[in-house]
Amino acid sequence: TLTGTITKRDLVVTADIDSASQSREYDGLTTVSVSNPTFSGWVGNEGNGVTVAAATTGSTLSAATADADAGVRKDVTLSGLSFITSGGADGLVDKLKNYNLVHDTSKKVTINPKTLTIDTAELQVGSRVEDGTSNAPVSVLEGTTGLDGGFVGADTLTLVVNTGGMVYANADVGTDAAVYIGDATKLALTTTDSTVKTGNYLMSIGSSFADGGSPLVDSNENLPATPPDTGGGLTVAAGALRASVVKPPLHPE
Numbered sequence: 001t002l003t004g005t006i007t008k009r010d011l012v013v014t015a016d017i018d019s020a021s022q023s024r025e026y027d028g029l030t031t032v033s034v035s036n037p038t039f040s041g042w043v044g045n046e047g048n049g050v051t052v053a054a055a056t057t058g059s060t061l062s063a064a065t066a067d068a069d070a071g072v073r074k075d076v077t078l079s080g081l082s083f084i085t086s087g088g089a090d091g092l093v094d095k096l097k098n099y100n101l102v103h104d105t106s107k108k109v110t111i112n113p114k115t116l117t118i119d120t121a122e123l124q125v126g127s128r129v130e131d132g133t134s135n136a137p138v139s140v141l142e143g144t145t146g147l148d149g150g151f152v153g154a155d156t157l158t159l160v161v162n163t164g165g166m167v168y169a170n171a172d173v174g175t176d177a178a179v180y181i182g183d184a185t186k187l188a189l190t191t192t193d194s195t196v197k198t199g200n201y202l203m204s205i206g207s208s209f210a211d212g213g214s215p216l217v218d219s220n221e222n223l224p225a226t227p228p229d230t231g232g233g234l235t236v237a238a239g240a241l242r243a244s245v246v247k248p249p250l251h252p253e
Helices: 092-096
Strands: 009-017 023-025 034-040 062-065 071-079 099-103 108-112 114-117 123-125 138-140 158-161 166-168 177-181 187-190 201-204 216-218 242-247
Touching (some): 071 099, 138 158, 187 201
Parallel strands (some): 009 099, 023 108, 114 201
Antiparallel strands (some): 071 108, 158 187, 166 177, 201 216
16 A cells, blocks of 8 residues: 655735834844734635634744844844634644644835934034145034934934045135035944944934035945035035034144
8 A cells, every 4th residue: 555645735824014113213123013914825726815813823923034134135033923722613623734834034124213303402523734635624512412312212322523524625825714524424323332233323414514404424434525415406515515614724834
């Protein structure tokens, strides 16, 4: 007599990812909102009229990403359901014995970095000897971050203006000279907290520097020196953004 084995067939439970969760701003959470769970994989008409609610028990279907960090097309894990083992109508339990309940692994979401705006009220410009460059020695005031807040949870970051990040209009000796954005890639976010990831945030230059838009500066310093088009046909070139801070007197040798 020949014998063989018939293995269970996978019955996949899937669900729609709510629009607000499909692409959202970094908020420190892994939770993904889903709705309308359905099955796929029934043999023939065995699943006619069978709903997920009728065939499963346990907690409500839930979904989450592996971590809360910003990223594109992050995997979503569905969980929280199991087949009923008793009751049910029309021999449903007997039908379910031929299936494995499997959660859909194809769902993806995008978590976008949260935008932080540079706060010029928390910046200061130091004095320096004329050196033939237009570099402005801009730093963050002690006890401040140089940013207008908006951190998620206990996250704290600080603006760093590296040499060339902010400049004077020219290299001439003088006072009360406006400070501009120079090389936008020289602006960065930093933190002393190893649990905080700067990649979860972007910097916005903000209205303090330019009318007509707020071009973004990538916190990982990988954008070109010229910020992108801010919309409305206005392209803001490097060095064209006016700041509200001013240059103090210079002291040539």
